[in-house]
Amino acid sequence: MSKERDVTHLTDISKGLAEADGSFKRKPSTFRDTIEKGGKFEPEKGRYHLYVSYSCPWATRTLIVRKLKGLEDLIGLTAVSPRLGEHGWPFANVDPFPGAEVDPLYNSKYIKDLYLRADPNFEGRFTVPVLWDKKTETIVNNESSEIIRIFNTAFNALLPEDKAALDLYPAAHRKEIDEINDWVYDTVNNGVYKAGFATAQHAYEAAVIPLFESLDRLEKLLTGKHFLVGDQLTEADVRLFVTIIRFDPVYFSHFKCNIRTIRDGYPAIHLWLRKLYWNNAAFSSTCRFDHIKTGYYWQKNLNPHRIVPVGPVPNIVPL
Numbered sequence: 001m002s003k004e005r006d007v008t009h010l011t012d013i014s015k016g017l018a019e020a021d022g023s024f025k026r027k028p029s030t031f032r033d034t035i036e037k038g039g040k041f042e043p044e045k046g047r048y049h050l051y052v053s054y055s056c057p058w059a060t061r062t063l064i065v066r067k068l069k070g071l072e073d074l075i076g077l078t079a080v081s082p083r084l085g086e087h088g089w090p091f092a093n094v095d096p097f098p099g100a101e102v103d104p105l106y107n108s109k110y111i112k113d114l115y116l117r118a119d120p121n122f123e124g125r126f127t128v129p130v131l132w133d134k135k136t137e138t139i140v141n142n143e144s145s146e147i148i149r150i151f152n153t154a155f156n157a158l159l160p161e162d163k164a165a166l167d168l169y170p171a172a173h174r175k176e177i178d179e180i181n182d183w184v185y186d187t188v189n190n191g192v193y194k195a196g197f198a199t200a201q202h203a204y205e206a207a208v209i210p211l212f213e214s215l216d217r218l219e220k221l222l223t224g225k226h227f228l229v230g231d232q233l234t235e236a237d238v239r240l241f242v243t244i245i246r247f248d249p250v251y252f253s254h255f256k257c258n259i260r261t262i263r264d265g266y267p268a269i270h271l272w273l274r275k276l277y278w279n280n281a282a283f284s285s286t287c288r289f290d291h292i293k294t295g296y297y298w299q300k301n302l303n304p305h306r307i308v309p310v311g312p313v314p315n316i317v318p319l
Contacts, residue, residue: 011088011112011126022200023207030124031139032146035154041133041140043154045074048140049105050147051114051130053089054288055082055295057189057242058144059129064238065148067282070163074155078103080111080128082295088112088126099288105134115139145181148235168235176229177236180221184236187214189243196255196302204256212259215266222268226275237276244273245287248312250296254303263317270317278319289315 019025035041035048050066052059066075080089081100089111092100108114112126118138131140131147141147149169156164169177187210194207218240221228228236243251244262251257262270276283297308 005116007112007116007126008086010123011110012086022198022203023194027125028143030122031118031142033140034146035140035150037157041136043158044135045158046076047133047135048074049076049078049132049134051078051080051103051111051128051132053080053082053084053128053295054099054286054291055084055293056128057246058127060242060286061144061238062129062131062147062151063286064241064282065151065168065235067286068168068233068238068280069151069155069166070159071151071155074158075151076104079291082291083298084295085298089128097291097294099291105132145239148238152235168233168238170230170232170234173229173232173234177234180228180236181239183214184218184240187211188218189239192243192247192251192255192257195257196251208257208259211257215260215262215269219266219268222272224268226272233280237272241273241276241283244269245277245283245316246292246296249289249293249315253309254296254299261312263312274317274319277316 033041035043037043041048050062052063054060054063063077066072066077078091078101079099080091081095081097083090083095083097085095087110090100091103091108091110093102093107094109103114106113106117108117110126111128111130114130114132115122115124115126127142129144129147130142131150132138133140141150152168191207191211191214195204195211198204198207218228225231227233228240247257247262252261260266262273277287278284293308297303298306300306
């Protein structure tokens with residue numbers, strides 16, 4: 001049982017984030033199964049449950065795609081409190097927070113309890129999102145990039161025609177999507193973390209400069225365009241959106257990514273961001289700024305007094 005083990009070396013965000021050279025290296029996700037017809041995990045209505053934090057960009061990827069594909073009635077959802085502490089992500093029964101919920105399956109106290117239920121000897125990070133199988137009582141997958149592709153196709157046979165037809169990873173554009181995902185992940189999605197969690201000046205600069213070089217590149221890519229790839233919404237847009245929506249409220253100040261803001265320094269990115277947010281409920285309804293700001297500014301290693309800034313005002317500029 002989780003109470004018999006001290007796993008704070010895995011749950012406490014202030015421990016073990018930086019390497020000896022002061023750089024931040026993200027650990028790979030560990031549960032990497034898929035959902036497919038004829039496989040270990042079959043696509044079935046009501047069988048799976050998604051655990052998320054609204055503050056977490058990786059989890060928000062899955063929230064957006066779940067909404068885009070109309071999977072709300074097929075896959076249950078529970079959100080934790082954004083106040084990540086020494087025991088990891090807490091449920092609402094431990095830490096009540098507006099929009100946070102209790103675990104409807106096991107009344108767990110923390111996300112870690114699910115991991116230790118799936119594997120009592122688990123030694124990885126207790127991260128979100130978690131895609132849980134209620135039938136076998138285990139974690140199917142905790143890698144957001146794979147969960148969004150599962151959501152994209154695995155349940156199509158159970159969906160209305162219009163939702164099944166939506167393809168966020170179309171074959172004709174996969175090469176370009178993969179190429180963009182690769183450098184955007186390294187320098188932008190993860191780049192903000194490499195800058196924010198660096199514990200040496202050289203490590204910080206080695207992350208923050210490529211981050212803004214990539215934002216400059218994205219600005220050129222999005223000039224005169226509605227989407228990153230082709231003329232349609234793809235997973236590349238989803239994966240970038242979750243970072244850009246957090247940039248001005250969090251990363252600019254908290255992670256010292258302060259060469260330019262999105263709203264004042266990147267007009268094309270800013271327009272793309274606002275169109276997605278204001279014109280598509282899958283993006284706006286899954287974005288909770290109270291969770292986002294509290295979640296990041298609750299990190300005591302970077303913000304010892306846990307004071308949450310009031311600004312920017314507004315969190316996102318109207319169209």
